[in-house]
Amino acid sequence: MRRRNLSRLTVATCAFALLAGIAPAATAGPGQSREGEHHKKHSYRSVGYFTQWGVYGRDFQVKDLDTSGAAAKLTHINYAFGNVNAEGKCFTGNVPGETDAWADYARPLDAAGSVDGVADTGTQPLAGNFNQLRELKAKHPGLKVMISLGGWSWSTHFSDAARTAASRKALVSSCLDLYIKGNLPVDGARGGEGAAAGLFDGVDLDWEWPGSEGDTDTVYRPEDKRNFTALVREFREQLDRYARSSARHAKPKHYELSAFVPTSPPRSTRVSTSAGSCATSTS
Secondary structure, eight states: OOOOOTTTOEEEEEEOOOSSOOOOOOOOOTTOOSHHHHHHSOSOOOEEEEEGGGGSSSOOOHHHHHHTSOGGGOSEEEEEEEEEOTTSOEEOSEETTTEEHIIIIIOOOOGGGSTTSOOOOSSOSOOHHHHHHHHHHHHSTTOEEEEEEETTTSOTTHHHHTSSHHHHHHHHHHHIIIIISOOEEEETTEEETTTTTTSOOEEEEEOSOTTSOOSTTOOOOTTHHHHHHHHHHHHHHHHHHHHHHHHTTSOOOOOEEEEOBOOSHHHHTTOOOSSOEEEEEEO
C-alpha cells in the first residue's frame, strides 16, 4: 500500500478550532506535564503523527516516542490512520492494504518494547500500538491522542461517505463506536466492547482532498466543500452528545476535533470552516 512519508513531506497546514469545538493546546516542555499547563500557558499545539505501519520496516515503536524525548515535547499525537470502507463506515481488521488490527491492538509487546516495561499477556483485550499509546498517556499526563482518519491512500471513500445527511451520520457513528467508545472487533483474546475506551481524545480529519484529486482511486466531486463542512458539524454534534451522555453527573469530557486541510490557493477554496488560524510547517 502506498502511503505518504510524513517524515519527509513538506506541508502547509491549517489547524482549525472546528465548529465551536477546540481550545488551543500548549507546547509541552520539561516540567509541563499537567493538562492544565498544556492548555493555559501557550497558544500552539505541538502535534506529531505516529504511523501505524512504522512499527514494521522502520521499527519505530511507541516506546521510541518516550525514550527519544519526543513525547515530553508534544501536546498531541495523531495516530495515522483510520480507514473508511466502501460502505462509508470506519472499520478495522486484518485486510492487507486496508486495515491492520494486528498492529493496532493485537500484536503483543515484550517488556523491552513496552513503554511501562511490562510484557503484554496473551489474555489482555488491548495490546499493540493502542495499548502502548495508553501507557504513554499514563506516563505523560496531559498528552492527547487523536485518531487521524484518511491520509493519502485511505481517503478513497470520504466523498461518498460525506455525501448525504444519512451517510454522514452513519460514518460518524461508526467512527465514534470504534475509536471513542473503543468497541474493537474481537481478534482472539483481543478486542471486544470498550477494549480501547478512553484511549482517543478526539478525531483528526485527514481527507485528501475535498473537491480535488488525490490518490488514483480517490473519489471527489464539486459538492465536497459543503459536504465536508456538514461532516465536521456532524462529528462535533455527535462527539458532544456522547460526552454529555457518558458523563452523567460529572463534567463532560471535551473531545477534540481537528483537520489537516490544504492551504494552496487552488485547494483551500474547496474547504470551508467556521473559525480558526493557519500555520505553515515543515517536517
